[in-house]
Each structure stands twice: as C-alpha cells, then as structure tokens.
Amino acid sequence: MMQTFKIYFNPEEDKAPYYKTYEVDVQEGMNILDVLCEIKWRQDSGLTFRRSCRHGICGSCAMTINGLNKLACETQVKSLGGGTIEIEPLRHFKVIKDLAVDMDDFFQKLEKVKPYLVAGTPPALPPVPPTGPTRTSSGRRRCSRPTGMSLIPGMRGLPRGCRF
Numbered sequence: 001m002m003q004t005f006k007i008y009f010n011p012e013e014d015k016a017p018y019y020k021t022y023e024v025d026v027q028e029g030m031n032i033l034d035v036l037c038e039i040k041w042r043q044d045s046g047l048t049f050r051r052s053c054r055h056g057i058c059g060s061c062a063m064t065i066n067g068l069n070k071l072a073c074e075t076q077v078k079s080l081g082g083g084t085i086e087i088e089p090l091r092h093f094k095v096i097k098d099l100a101v102d103m104d105d106f107f108q109k110l111e112k113v114k115p116y117l118v119a120g121t122p123p124a125l126p127p128v129p130p131t132g133p134t135r136t137s138s139g140r141r142r143c144s145r146p147t148g149m150s151l152i153p154g155m156r157g158l159p160r161g162c163r164f
C-alpha cells in the first residue's frame with residue numbers, strides 16, 4: 001500500500017528548512033523507522049535520523065510523528081491511520097540536521113537532576129557461598145548445586161564423588 005510521508009528536511013546549505021514528501025510502498029508490519037530506512041536506502045541517502053537498538057530501549061529514534069513525540073521503531077505505520085504522515089524532529093531541541101537533534105543540553109540537565117536513588121552507604125554484599133566440595137556429618141562429599149555450566153550438553157557434569 002503506497003503511503004505518503006511528509007518529512008522535515010533541513011539541508012546543510014544555508015537555506016531555510018522545508019518539508020519533503022516521499023511515497024513509500026508500506027508492507028504489513030513496517031514501523032516508522034523501517035520507512036525512514038527505506039527512504040534513506042532507496043530514495044534519499046541524505047536524509048538524516050538517529051537509531052540504534054530498534055527495540056524501544058535506547059530512545060535515539062525519538063521524533064515527532066503526526067504531532068506527538070514517539071519512538072520511530074515502536075510506531076507501526078498501520079497505527080497512524082491513513083493519510084499523509086508528518087515526521088519532524090523533537091520539538092524544543094536544536095536541530096542538527098533533518099530529524100537529528102542536539103541532546104547535549106538534555107543530558108547535562110539529566111546529570112544535574114540525578115533521577116535515581118543514591119545510597120548514603122554502600123549496600124551490604126551477600127555472603128559468599130562456599131566453593132568446592134564439603135563433607136557431610138557422615139563424611140560423604142557434598143557439593144553445592146551445579147551451575148548452568150554443568151547442565152549444558154557436552155560440558156562436564158559434577159565433580160567426581162559429588163551426589164545430590
């Protein structure tokens with residue numbers, strides 16, 4: 001299904017930014033990041049945007065899609081309905097080029113705010129389990145439970161003389 005995308009375009013030359021329109025053949029399951037890659041690879045290699053994990057974890061693909069801030073890799077084209085889809089850089093950020101914005105100010109503020117708990121004293125460490133075989137009261141060797149290594153086919157099992 002052909003879909004129209006209107007994308008904020010900020011050329012490196014000293015011109016004012018403008019919107020560029022692209023037609024993309026959208027396949028079932030495509031998200032906005034897929035569309036941007038499709039445009040970059042087949043239509044306009046100069047289109048600039050950020051991406052990294054493709055799994056909604058890193059946040060580097062954040063942009064404004066149809067007026068709302070969203071992650072491009074998490075936004076299915078199908079979920080946006082029909083009509084022209086408008087893609088812009090995040091608002092309130094300085095645009096470096098096209099959809100890539102300058103995040104320096106954001107990270108400086110984040111460091112000042114420290115949005116996480118800071119312990120006054122370091123937490124106590126759990127006791128270290130004994131290593132190697134020990135003896136039961138009857139003198140039999142006893143081992144701690146095998147780790148995942150001994151459960152992997154081809155890996156050695158328990159040390160000789162160890163039973164559960």
Ligand code: FES
Pocket residue numbers: 050051052053054055056057058059060061062071072073074
């Ligand atoms: S690429 Fe990491 S959140 Fe989208």
